Amino acid sequence: GESVGLHLPTLSVQEGDNSIINCAYSNSASDYFIWYKQESGKGPQFIIDIRSNMDKRQGQRVTVLLNKTVKHLSLQIAATQPGDSAVYFCAENRDTGNQFYFGTGTSLTVIP
Amino acid sequence: ETGVTQTPRHLVMGMTNKKSLKCEQHLGHNAMYWYKQSAKKPLELMFVYNFKEQTENNSVPSRFSPECPNSSHLFLHLHTLQPEDSALYLCASSQEVNNEQFFGPGTRLTVL
Numbered sequence: 001g002e003s004v005g006l007h008l009p010t011l012s013v014q015e016g017d018n019s020i021i022n023c024a025y026s027n028s029a030s031d032y033f034i035w036y037k038q039e040s041g042k043g044p045q046f047i048i049d050i051r052s053n054m055d056k057r058q059g060q061r062v063t064v065l066l067n068k069t070v071k072h073l074s075l076q077i078a079a080t081q082p083g084d085s086a087v088y089f090c091a092e093n094r095d096t097g098n099q100f101y102f103g104t105g106t107s108l109t110v111i112p
Numbered sequence: 113e114t115g116v117t118q119t120p121r122h123l124v125m126g127m128t129n130k131k132s133l134k135c136e137q138h139l140g141h142n143a144m145y146w147y148k149q150s151a152k153k154p155l156e157l158m159f160v161y162n163f164k165e166q167t168e169n170n171s172v173p174s175r176f177s178p179e180c181p182n183s184s185h186l187f188l189h190l191h192t193l194q195p196e197d198s199a200l201y202l203c204a205s206s207q208e209v210n211n212e213q214f215f216g217p218g219t220r221l222t223v224l
Contacts, residue, residue, distance in 0.1 A: 009152075032210065034212055034213075036215075041217070042217055042218075043116070043118075043202050043204075043215035043216050043217045043218050044155075044202070044215045045215070046212050046213075046214065049212055089154075089155075091155075093210055099157045099160065099168060099170075100157075100213065101154070102154040102155040103154055104152060104153060104154050105154075
């Protein structure tokens with residue numbers, strides 16, 4: 001399954017399939033990006049991050065890809081499990097100021 | 113759960129009440145944050161504290177008053193709130209500003 005940016009807020013995938021969640025950012029000066037997962041009733045949880053000097057970073061079952069040319073970030077989840085059901089959102093940090101800017105998120109539902 | 117705790121988890125208050133939200137981080141971090149999370153909207157940064165000093169105030173109404181007595185504790189004092197202030201209020205901390213942030217579970221606030 002695949003979602004595009006912040007304009008498609010829901011994504012449903014079959015258990016065991018791979019998921020791809022996308023995020024578009026606006027500021028070419030952004031140099032640090034984080035993906036967060038937020039389960040119902042909980043605060044956001046860090047998943048993986050990437051800096052602008054990289055275009056790919058892998059974690060356990062997750063991969064983040066960064067395309068600075070088109071200002072696009074994606075999160076790939078391999079072999080999606082029911083426990084992956086949550087809202088995922090990206091955050092970008094710009095090289096000025098002390099804050100991250102967050103997207104509205106994509107709600108991922110894993111169908112058993 | 114992360115090393116960031118928040119109390120209370122749920123709060124219902126009238127518009128004339130005064131209440132306080134509490135956040136404590138057990139991670140030895142130097143920066144702490146208050147965010148507001150409303151349905152279908154991105155996380156809104158409210159305040160940033162770095163080494164107990166406030167470094168960001170994102171045009172937050174004065175009915176929200178933060179307090180940071182030390183690097184481990186952060187409060188948000190509330191008075192004469194409006195119904196539109198109903199939201200999930202999240203606290204976060206990071207080792208330094210612009211580092212990955214660790215979030216607490218949030219306080220679900222309802223203003224009647």
